[in-house]
Each structure stands twice: as structure tokens, then as C-alpha cells.
Amino acid sequence: MSNRLDVIIFGASGYTGQYVIEEMARKGKQFGFKWGIAGRTVDKLKQVLQQASKFTGIENLDSTIDTITANVTNKQSLVDMCARTKVLINCVGPYRHYGEPVVQACLEARTHYIDISGEPQFLETMQLQYDSQAAERETIIVGSCGFDSLVADLGVETIRQECDQKNLDIAFIESFLSMKHAKTTGGLIHYATWESAVYGFSHAKELKNIRKQLFQQKLPYSKYKIERRPIFKTTLDGKPTWALPFPGSDKSVVQRTQYFNYTQLNKKPIRFQPYIQISSLFAVIQTLFFGSIFSLLTKFKLGIQCLLKYPGLFSGGCVTHEGPTRAECEQASFKMTFVTHTDNKQKLTHELTGPDPGYLGTSKLLIACAVMLLKENDRLPVKGGVLTPGAAFGRTILMDYLEKEGFSMTRK
Structure with a gap:
């Protein structure tokens, strides 16, 4: 080489x-x-x-x-x-x-x-x-x-190492993603990102069989967990916020890391659930509206064709073939808040922040x-x-x- x-x-x-x-x-x-x-x-x-x-x-x-x-x-x-x-x-x-x-x-x-x-x-x-x-x-x-899904995966591993040093056993970790975007006249997301998401969701049904073959050993997760509603209100950094399950690849990637850690390194697995922060109830309703349409249309061929042909319509104007401008990217940023629950019922909070997550x-x-x-x-x-x-x-x-x-x- x-x-x-x-x-x-x-x-x-x-x-x-x-x-x-x-x-x-x-x-x-x-x-x-x-x-x-x-x-x-x-x-x-x-x-x-x-x-x-x-x-x-x-x-x-x-x-x-x-x-x-x-x-x-x-x-x-x-x-x-x-x-x-x-x-x-x-x-x-x-x-x-x-x-x-x-x-x-x-x-x-x-x-x-x-x-x-x-x-x-x-x-x-x-x-x-x-x-x-x-x-x-x-x-x-x-x-x-x-950004999909290094930030979540590395965040969980960093917290694990910190807790190992303090002899704390982690029961599970929740992440809450918030993003800051510049005011834009164009889209926030480039078409190529949208296209990958469309095909990813349309073939999600294949995952059950893949995982049955891939994860043949059941992991001994901690039994301690918090039951959440699909949509809930919580407080982060002293401020109220709405939260929805994050539909990206973060959960599946982190779970694969936990499987590797347990089966190859004999490390206790950590249960993980990612969420996305939504600022208001109106924004929650908007997200659910476009998300439901997106999910429905990815289930059949004509729907997929419509999503790919009219990305702006079905994303509420967030997706364009041009994508965000360089100036808009430079003004964007993200914050992922990790809330760690330990077996002895301690709660730790970490924040991972960085520049424009998309590009x-x-x-x-x-x-x-x-x-x-x-x-x-x-x-x-x-x-x-x-x-x-x-x-x-x-x-x-x-x-x-x-x-x-x-x-x-x-x-x-």
C-alpha cells in the first residue's frame, strides 16, 4: 500500500x-x-x-x-x-x-x-x-x-467511557436533536438527501428479516426504562419543548454498536432512543402532517414517484434540487442533548453541538x-x-x- x-x-x-x-x-x-x-x-x-x-x-x-x-x-x-x-x-x-x-x-x-x-x-x-x-x-x-449517524453513536460511546471511569452502569440514553437554520428563500435539504430518505423508508419492511439474521443473540439490556408517549412535552436546559421519535438511522446504528460491544468486547449494552425537538404544538402538527403523508406514499410505487417528482410539495418547501446556499449552511448549527439514566437512577445530561449538520x-x-x-x-x-x-x-x-x-x- x-x-x-x-x-x-x-x-x-x-x-x-x-x-x-x-x-x-x-x-x-x-x-x-x-x-x-x-x-x-x-x-x-x-x-x-x-x-x-x-x-x-x-x-x-x-x-x-x-x-x-x-x-x-x-x-x-x-x-x-x-x-x-x-x-x-x-x-x-x-x-x-x-x-x-x-x-x-x-x-x-x-x-x-x-x-x-x-x-x-x-x-x-x-x-x-x-x-x-x-x-x-x-x-x-x-x-x-x-451527521447520520456519527454524532449519536460517538456521543453514546463518549458517555459510556465517562461512566465507566466513574463506575456508573448506564440503563439507557435518550437523545434530543435541535437544529438552527438561517432564514432561507430556498430549501433546507438537497434533493439527493431526500431521494435517499424516500428509498430508505420504502424498503424499511426488509429490515425485519435482515435483523433476524444479523442479530441472533438477544442482548441483556437493563430492565429500568422510562415509558414515553409517541409525542410528549419535556424540559431541556430549563426550557419546555415537544419531542417526537427521530425517524433517521441513529437508533439502528447505535443498536449495532451495542451488539458489537457486547458480543465482541463483553461490554454491557445500552438501550438508546433518539428524539427530535419541536418548538411548538403547531410545528408538531405540521411535522406529523407531512410525516404521515411521506410515510404513506413510500408504501407504493406511484407514491414514491410523486415524492421524487414533487419534493418541494411533499416537504413543505424544505427540499429543492439546488439545496441550501453556502451562506445558509454557514449559519446553520445543531445541538444534540443526551439524557443518561443510570441503574441507580441518577440522571446525567450532556450536549454535543456543532456546525450545519447536513453538509x-x-x-x-x-x-x-x-x-x-x-x-x-x-x-x-x-x-x-x-x-x-x-x-x-x-x-x-x-x-x-x-x-x-x-x-x-x-x-x-
């Missing part, structure tokens, strides 16, 4: 890929990494690098960074691409359509793989089908390394995982396997690294 590049970003010409490249350019300069980008056409890749130079102030990226032609429909091009790097960052989604060939190519080339998938069906299928092969070939495969923050999180694979590989729990972010990086300096990148984890 000595002659390989350190990192290649595949899907570099997409909306999220632009931000990922800019972050890679900064960290490449900081750490002296050799890196490249890959996609279907060299001309587009050169344009993306020129844009990256413009926004990072790092000159001549289009002439100094390697560009590689690769296409998900051409297996050999994927294998050739993966054979040129130590770590492959995959930004091509929806992953249920385009992710598996890239994972297969990484395994063939013995190249570590990370992505930003928030699609539980894809993530768990990859673990079910390729974990043994990845372990045999000493290749690390880690999905969900963006700027996700690019920082993703590149941080690549840095851990390159710099902290000896601190990973196994040499190969299909892992969650928490399982892979929970024992590295990832949280310390992120503290220097605009993220903060504090005990309240």
Missing part, C-alpha cells in the same frame, strides 16, 4: 462531494496526505477542484490533485480506483442503488471504505453480507460517517473518520470488518479531533 494515495473521494462532483473535497483539501495540506477524486468525467472533476481552490484559498488543486475516472456501472473501473488508495470515501447515493458495487470493489482491492449513508437497510445488509469477508481481508468498512458538518465528520483510519488505525478494535462509527472509532481520539473542528461535547 506504500505507493497508494491516502484517500480518494468517489462521487466528488455531487452537492455534498463539493464540501467533502474542500475539507479534504484543508486536511490534506495539514497532514500532508496524498489524495485524489474520482467520478465519471475528468472535466467535471477539474471544475470541482477549481471551486475548492476558490473557497479554501489553496491554489492549483486542479493541477496537483489526481483525478480518476470511475463509474458504478463499470466494475473494473471501481476496482482500479480502489486499488489506488488506502481509504475510499464514497459520496455516491442513494446507497441502496449504488453502494454495494463500491463496497465489493474495496474488498477486492483491500481498501478501507467509509460513506455517509443514513439508510439502515443498506448499512445492515452490508454488515450481513460482507462482515466475514472484510474481517478475512483485513479491510474496514464503515457506513453512516456523516458542512457532515464533510468535517466524514474526513475526520478518514483521518482516524490513517492515523489511529492501531486503536481500532479489529483489523477488518463491517463496523459502525462508534464500534470503529469509539476508542480513538476522534472526539478530541472534532473539538478542534467546531464540535463540542459538554457535561451540563
Whole structure:
């Protein structure tokens, strides 16, 4: 591997890929990494690098960074691409359509793989089908390394380590997500993110069978828990707020980490439930209205076609093909509040805050995982396997690294 590049970003010409490249350019300069980008056409890749130079102030990226032609429909091009790097960052989604060939190519080339998938069906299928092969070939495969679902997974692992030091047994952890957005005339979410969500929900019924095969051992969770209504009002940081179950991949990713910790590391599993904070009852009703329509339409073919054809209509204007502007991303931020309940009925509160979760923050999180694979590989729990972010990086300096990148984890 000595002659390989350190990192290649595949899907570099997409909306999220632009931000990922800019972050890679900064960290490449900081750490002296050799890196490249890959996609279907060299001309587009050169344009993306020129844009990256413009926004990072790092000159001549289009002439100094390697560009590689690769296409998900051409297996050999994927294998050739993966054979040129130590770590492959995959930004091509929806992953249920385009992710598996890239994972297969990484395994063939013995190249570590990370992505930003928030699609539980894809993530768990990859673990079910390729974990043994990845372990045999000493290749690390880690999905969900963006905001979905690194923040929740790393937060839980950080709290676990703190409680272990204090000899506190955790019964369960709840997370409450709040997001701050700039006033916008466009959308808050890019169409590609919406498309992945549509396909993820439409195939959610496949998860039952996948999990039956994947999780054959029942975990001994603590019996102590709090019963919550589906919609409830609570108080966080001294302020009343409404809360709804968070429909993303956080819960499934954290549960996979707990399964790994128990079966591989003999650690007590932690029950986890994520919620999203809603500011008012009116906003709760709005969320339920659009959420119910979304859920219903993902259950049949015509409904899926409508969601994909009219994203603005079915998202209340939140989704556009253009996505939020750079200025809007720069003004956005998130806060995830973790409420930890211990077996002896203590309650601990932590807050994990950071920049725009969708794109700027996700690019920082993703590149941080690549840095851990390159710099902290000896601190990973196994040499190969299909892992969650928490399982892979929970024992590295990832949280310390992120503290220097605009993220903060504090005990309240």
C-alpha cells in the first residue's frame, strides 16, 4: 500500500462531494496526505477542484490533485480506483442503488471504505453480507460517517467511557436533536438527501428479516426504562419543548454498536432512543402532517414517484434540487442533548453541538473518520470488518479531533 494515495473521494462532483473535497483539501495540506477524486468525467472533476481552490484559498488543486475516472456501472473501473488508495470515501447515493458495487470493489482491492449513508437497510445488509469477508481481508468498512449517524453513536460511546471511569452502569440514553437554520428563500435539504430518505423508508419492511439474521443473540439490556408517549412535552436546559421519535438511522446504528460491544468486547449494552425537538404544538402538527403523508406514499410505487417528482410539495418547501446556499449552511448549527439514566437512577445530561449538520458538518465528520483510519488505525478494535462509527472509532481520539473542528461535547 506504500505507493497508494491516502484517500480518494468517489462521487466528488455531487452537492455534498463539493464540501467533502474542500475539507479534504484543508486536511490534506495539514497532514500532508496524498489524495485524489474520482467520478465519471475528468472535466467535471477539474471544475470541482477549481471551486475548492476558490473557497479554501489553496491554489492549483486542479493541477496537483489526481483525478480518476470511475463509474458504478463499470466494475473494473471501481476496482482500479480502489486499488489506488488506502481509504475510499464514497459520496455516491442513494446507497441502496449504488453502494454495494463500491463496497465489493474495496474488498477486492483491500481498501478501507467509509460513506455517509443514513439508510439502515443498506448499512445492515452490508454488515450481513460482507462482515466475514472484510474481517478475512483485513479491510474496514464503515457506513453512516456523516451527521447520520456519527454524532449519536460517538456521543453514546463518549458517555459510556465517562461512566465507566466513574463506575456508573448506564440503563439507557435518550437523545434530543435541535437544529438552527438561517432564514432561507430556498430549501433546507438537497434533493439527493431526500431521494435517499424516500428509498430508505420504502424498503424499511426488509429490515425485519435482515435483523433476524444479523442479530441472533438477544442482548441483556437493563430492565429500568422510562415509558414515553409517541409525542410528549419535556424540559431541556430549563426550557419546555415537544419531542417526537427521530425517524433517521441513529437508533439502528447505535443498536449495532451495542451488539458489537457486547458480543465482541463483553461490554454491557445500552438501550438508546433518539428524539427530535419541536418548538411548538403547531410545528408538531405540521411535522406529523407531512410525516404521515411521506410515510404513506413510500408504501407504493406511484407514491414514491410523486415524492421524487414533487419534493418541494411533499416537504413543505424544505427540499429543492439546488439545496441550501453556502451562506445558509454557514449559519446553520445543531445541538444534540443526551439524557443518561443510570441503574441507580441518577440522571446525567450532556450536549454535543456543532456546525450545519447536513453538509458542512457532515464533510468535517466524514474526513475526520478518514483521518482516524490513517492515523489511529492501531486503536481500532479489529483489523477488518463491517463496523459502525462508534464500534470503529469509539476508542480513538476522534472526539478530541472534532473539538478542534467546531464540535463540542459538554457535561451540563
